[in-house]
Amino acid sequence: MPNIRLQGIVKRYGDINAAEDLNLEIEDGEYLCLLGPTGAGKTTALRIISGLTRSDKGKIFFGDKLMNDVEPEDRKAVMLSQTYALFPQLTVAQNILFGPEIRDFPESMKEDTLNEMLNLVRLQNRPDAYPRELSGGMQQRTALARALASGAEVLLLDEPLRALDARLRISLRYELRDLAKSLGITTIHVTHDQEEALVMADRIAVIREGRIIQVGTPADVFDNPASPFVANFVGQSNFFVGKVIEKREATEVRDDAGHSVFAQPGGCRVGEQVVVGVKVGNTEISKEDGGFFEGTVERVLFEGRNMHVDINVPSLGRYSSKVPSWRLGKIAPGEVVKIKWSADKARVFAMPEKGLADELKVE
Amino acid sequence: MMPQVELRNITMRFGKVVAVDEVNLTIADGEYVTILGPSGCGKTTIIRIIAGILEPTKGEVYIGGKGMKGVPIEERDIGYVFQNIALFPHFTVQSNVTFGPMVKDRSREEQQRTAHRYLELVRLLDKMQMFPSELCGGEQQKASLARALATGARLLLLDEPLSALDARVRVELRYELRRIVKQLGLTTVHVTHDQEEAMSVSDRIVVMRAGGIVESGTPQQLYTTPKDIFTSNFVGETNLLEGWVRERHEGRSLIELRDESTITVEQCDYDEGDAVVVSIRPEFVFPYKDGLLSKIEHLTYMGTYWRVRAEARSEDRMEFDVPAMEGKLYHPGQEVYLMINRKAAVVFLRPREGIAEAVKLE
Numbered sequence: 001m002p003n004i005r006l007q008g009i010v011k012r013y014g015d016i017n018a019a020e021d022l023n024l025e026i027e028d029g030e031y032l033c034l035l036g037p038t039g040a041g042k043t044t045a046l047r048i049i050s051g052l053t054r055s056d057k058g059k060i061f062f063g064d065k066l067m068n069d070v071e072p073e074d075r076k077a078v079m080l081s082q083t084y085a086l087f088p089q090l091t092v093a094q095n096i097l098f099g100p101e102i103r104d105f106p107e108s109m110k111e112d113t114l115n116e117m118l119n120l121v122r123l124q125n126r127p128d129a130y131p132r133e134l135s136g137g138m139q140q141r142t143a144l145a146r147a148l149a150s151g152a153e154v155l156l157l158d159e160p161l162r163a164l165d166a167r168l169r170i171s172l173r174y175e176l177r178d179l180a181k182s183l184g185i186t187t188i189h190v191t192h193d194q195e196e197a198l199v200m201a202d203r204i205a206v207i208r209e210g211r212i213i214q215v216g217t218p219a220d221v222f223d224n225p226a227s228p229f230v231a232n233f234v235g236q237s238n239f240f241v242g243k244v245i246e247k248r249e250a251t252e253v254r255d256d257a258g259h260s261v262f263a264q265p266g267g268c269r270v271g272e273q274v275v276v277g278v279k280v281g282n283t284e285i286s287k288e289d290g291g292f293f294e295g296t297v298e299r300v301l302f303e304g305r306n307m308h309v310d311i312n313v314p315s316l317g318r319y320s321s322k323v324p325s326w327r328l329g330k331i332a333p334g335e336v337v338k339i340k341w342s343a344d345k346a347r348v349f350a351m352p353e354k355g356l357a358d359e360l361k362v363e
Numbered sequence: 364m365m366p367q368v369e370l371r372n373i374t375m376r377f378g379k380v381v382a383v384d385e386v387n388l389t390i391a392d393g394e395y396v397t398i399l400g401p402s403g404c405g406k407t408t409i410i411r412i413i414a415g416i417l418e419p420t421k422g423e424v425y426i427g428g429k430g431m432k433g434v435p436i437e438e439r440d441i442g443y444v445f446q447n448i449a450l451f452p453h454f455t456v457q458s459n460v461t462f463g464p465m466v467k468d469r470s471r472e473e474q475q476r477t478a479h480r481y482l483e484l485v486r487l488l489d490k491m492q493m494f495p496s497e498l499c500g501g502e503q504q505k506a507s508l509a510r511a512l513a514t515g516a517r518l519l520l521l522d523e524p525l526s527a528l529d530a531r532v533r534v535e536l537r538y539e540l541r542r543i544v545k546q547l548g549l550t551t552v553h554v555t556h557d558q559e560e561a562m563s564v565s566d567r568i569v570v571m572r573a574g575g576i577v578e579s580g581t582p583q584q585l586y587t588t589p590k591d592i593f594t595s596n597f598v599g600e601t602n603l604l605e606g607w608v609r610e611r612h613e614g615r616s617l618i619e620l621r622d623e624s625t626i627t628v629e630q631c632d633y634d635e636g637d638a639v640v641v642s643i644r645p646e647f648v649f650p651y652k653d654g655l656l657s658k659i660e661h662l663t664y665m666g667t668y669w670r671v672r673a674e675a676r677s678e679d680r681m682e683f684d685v686p687a688m689e690g691k692l693y694h695p696g697q698e699v700y701l702m703i704n705r706k707a708a709v710v711f712l713r714p715r716e717g718i719a720e721a722v723k724l725e
Contacts (some may be wrong), residue, residue: 137725167597168725233531235667279667299542302563304559304598325583
């Protein structure tokens with residue numbers, strides 16, 4: 001199977017830049033998640049790879065072969081939409097065999113393909129069912145089997161889990177990934193759900209306003225975000241704005257009000273205005289002494305494994321923290337807590353040109 | 364005073380399908396209740412029955428003590444927010460908010476005051492002159508909420524209000540939703556299939572499955588001490604270990620698994636010899652120098668921790684969490700011993716239909 005390269009892809013719809021100098025390389029057999037908010041250009045990128053949309057500029061390669069003028073049906077890159085688009089009047093078996101029928105496979109081959117696919121997606125008992133008789137998860141698996149039976153070498157999944165219940169979505173993450181990996185098929189999975197991307201991807205490509213802002217392993221993107229946007233989109237972050245005071249083993253950043261925090265040593269100059277970002281899960285709160293500053297607990301929300309705690313810090317605004325649920329009852333609204341984090345968990349970013357609020361917008 | 368809502372013996376049939384089966388439910392004045400369940404469990408039917416969009420086949424709805432039989436939706440004093448945002452596209456945000464039946468008969472000045480009040484509450488004041496198409500999804504849904512509230516409704520019905528939004532926006536809006544509702548002290552019924560959403564917004568969660576109520580409780584109760592095995596798996600992820608009670612003592616019982624290994628649990632309501640299932644959440648399982656011998660299959664980075672998937676020698680699936688720093692100590696194929704936090708284990712009688720069937724999500 002080929003690797004896929006997108007080079008300088010541009011696609012405009014009127015004033016909207018759906019792709020703006022988009023560059024991305026996907027390895028053979030890789031499971032890549034294209035992660036971004038609504039309107040970031042995720043689906044456009046997928047459609048350009050499948051050939052359903054033509055780019056205005058730029059090149060797309062499968063291996064060494066330029067694909068710009070290759071018709072969608074000759075690309076072996078099959079796109080699966082979030083609504084699955086099964087033929088309602090056809091059974092599971094007929095849906096799966098739709099591709100092989102068109103391509104006029106010999107009968108014995110069709111039968112083999114069908115059995116193989118039914119086994120693969122665990123629908124051996126339902127070949128004669130119609131889509132409406134199937135659960136959401138089964139419909140999704142049927143659509144997957146149909147795509148694979150048509151000889152897909154590249155799987156393009158457009159929010160494949162979106163139409164499913166939240167809890168089911170969590171269970172099916174591993175299943176879908178394991179299936180793609182066991183087939184060794186190159187997969188590009190579009191999602192707006194950062195947790196889904198973290199759990200499923202070999203690598204995550206974060207996209208915004210038609211551009212790829214960062215590509216890396218889940219650990220990479222989570223721990224070493226390229227911008228405040230990524231820091232906040234892939235796992236929520238707290239931010240602190242100030243000037244660099246000192247750079248040694250840790251960077252000290254201070255604001256005008258005299259609050260001081262520490263972060264990783266980074267590529268910034270002393271005196272420069274910067275943004276420090278730290279994941280809410282790495283933001284610690286305590287009632288003991290020590291801490292960069294203190295605030296009043298606004299609310300405590302039970303989320304199961306963790307509690308989400310919002311703290312109002314005078315003159316700095318809201319900071320959030322995730323605290324293990326066994327501390328429930330030990331932190332209550334109205335209490336004053338100290339906030340701190342370990343310097344190596346906090347990143348220093350250059351101040352975004354359009355300001356922090358604009359940088360962090362998720363819609 | 365906000366109204367109390369009471370459902371008495373509600374049954375709803377659509378042809379041969381029983382969507383809701385003999386449901387009894389009381390929602391207290393000012394309570395935020397979420398009805399949580401998988402697709403097809405009957406939760407949407409229930410909220411539509413409360414709203415008066417559907418007339419139940421059997422049973423009756425009481426709002427504020429009054430029977431609602433034959434009372435149309437517009438006379439039930441409710442605000443309704445749908446999953447699919449239903450704003451008028453050719454009206455500004457402000458006009459959308461003042462469109463409600465209770466609002467539009469008032470003076471112009473009062474209408475403006477109302478719009479101002481509710482748009483401030485949902486933090487959309489700066490967008491009140493914009494058209495819906497100029498707002499993003501989360502803002503549109505806030506405008507829908509402001510419109511529902513502006514009618515002066517004292518009972519708020521939220522039908523999957525966040526489902527159409529992006530994951531990230533959804534998380535932010537659910538905190539907002541609870542703040543707004545609690546500030547007004549409204550009685551609220553919220554329907555969702557999202558267990559995380561339910562936990563973070565509700566005073567109480569009602570878990571539904573196949574037309575009936577499985578159980579109800581505070582988010583904490585359902586997460587830490589579920590009464591039903593379905594709830595244990597639906598409200599948060601869990602490991603389910605099959606075994607039987609070998610020894611039962613006050614505060615300390617021994618459960619034997621299929622490979623004859625044993626685990627100790629604090630709370631067990633069943634007798635020696637009973638076939639049981641032990642539910643233990645991944646955050647309460649940890650590697651130790653002895654315990655259940657398990658083989659690691661896969662590690663997933665979750666940001667602040669690693670979720671490890673393993674299979675115990677008893678053939679039970681075991682998932683556990685290790686701190687982010689310790690991820691490099693583990694790899695697929697490795698054998699580890701796992702201990703469980705005995706205080707956090709919940710024991711259920713083994714369901715006759717089998718575990719898989721009892722916790723099935725669809």
